[in-house]
Amino acid sequence: MVTAVYTAADLRSRIAAIPRVHLAMLPTPIQRCPNLSRDLGVDLWVKRDDLTGPAFGGNKVRNLEWRMAEATSSGADILVFGVEITSNSARQTTAAANMLGLPLVLVLRGTVGDEVQGNLLCDLILGAEVRIVDLPAYHDLERAVGDVVAELRAEGRTPFSLNHGTMFARAAALATVENFLEILELLEPHDRRPAHIYISSGGKGLAGLSLTKKALGLPVRVVGVASTSNEDPWQYGAQVANDTAALLGLPVTVSPDEIEATFEYIGPGYGVPTPEGMDAILTFARREGILLDPVYTGKAAAGLLDHIRRGMVPQGVTVVFVHTGGQPALFAQSRALVQHIGGRD
Ligand SMILES: Cc1ncc(COP(=O)(O)O)c(C=O)c1O
Known part of the structure; x- marks a missing residue:
């Protein structure tokens, strides 16, 4: 062929x-x-x-251009994203959410060490609502994100999970x-x-x-x-x-x-x-x-x-x-x- x-x-x-x-x-x-x-x-x-x-x-800022287009066209009024506590993606996603004027809940897997540094420090400066979860495996995050989405819906919000987006x-x-x-x-x-x-x-x-x-x-x-x-x-x-x-x-x-x-x-x-x-x-x-x-x-x-x-x-x-x-x-x-x-x- x-x-x-x-x-x-x-x-x-x-x-x-x-x-x-x-x-x-x-x-x-x-x-x-x-x-x-x-x-x-x-x-x-x-x-x-x-x-x-x-x-x-x-590299995530570039791909967020399409993922955020999907999120905003869904009519979401709040974003949820679950990822490792050290994640670069969390930092760039928070910046993107701020640029678009959308609140973001970050569900971060891991534990906080003696000092808050690197990406986590940036997430806090950028003002994401950070929820730290100490989960054994990365794939457990999907469930933790699902729980936050359900909680927000129960409060009458319209959340969009960036983990579950088709993009x-x-x-x-x-x-x-x-x-x-x-x-x-x-x-x-x-x-x-x-x-x-x-x-x-x-x-x-x-x-x-x-x-x-x-x-x-x-x-x-x-x-x-x-x-x-x-x-x-x-x-x-x-x-x-x-x-x-x-x-x-x-x-x-x-x-x-x-x-x-x-x-x-x-x-x-x-x-x-x-x-x-x-x-x-x-x-x-x-x-x-x-x-x-x-x-x-x-x-x-x-x-x-x-x-x-x-x-x-x-x-x-x-x-x-x-x-x-x-x-x-x-x-x-x-x-x-x-x-x-x-x-x-
Ligand atoms: C700095 C950096 N390089 C490379 C990658 C890998 O990106 P991908 O899994 O999209 O290929 C990541 C993902 O988090 C990253 O933060």
Whole structure:
């Protein structure tokens, strides 16, 4: 079977047909990395989706444009969102809710440590109603969110659960479809096309990039570096890619074996900093002035640097690293970072 190949302009017009609200500052810039390019022997660029704008930015602001459009069109007068207590998504969702003038209840899984820092501090500054729940598993959050929704309904409110929105996964994939197009558009004046794209994702973001590569028929390797082993980049990723293709009206199918992901750089677990991830943070900071984070992008950059050193990325090719944000975790994990810097310098 011959798969039809679509143009970037065609994908853009399909994206434009999907209702969205305006939240992000787009396109986000692409930054050339001359020092790291010289050090590593590749032509390295960083796509700055950490610079989407509101409340320190990050990859969620872009996808919230579609998720919030769904929420507002439902007639909701209050939003509910359940997620990990350290979540970047919670921070960006609170900023988006404020911009749209909607109150938000955050149901956050975890416990508060000695000091309120990072994203949780931002959530409190931004004024979300925070309810902390100490639940054993992430999927228990769905029930906790359902309880809050029921409670609000009983009070006569019209809540919308962002966890249960039909756009939840597809908006995250749509965001990276659009981001991929921006990468191509921003590199074009430099006469460049990416040979490799690396992103911190074992799921939705990777699904969108993999779909775009397939739809445009580009000979680019898209690699997702996972930060949690709770995701299935292959089966789930293919499902999200295909649901997103359907949303765009694209008769394109992504199969699990067309998705490239690695779990090799997670370390002891989600949110636990690794020496390699912290080394990568220092490398990008000291060579290019770019701050990564210890939970997602530092580990993804560790994967990229290791793949280059191991020859899995050929010398001389153009590589784009997608910076998805998350820097407030630098402050929440300052102890590990200070110790790492002390041990290295
Ligand atoms: C900074 C950062 N990078 C990457 C991801 C992964 O995003 P996704 O699961 O949508 O691919 C997240 C998700 O929370 C994130 O906060």
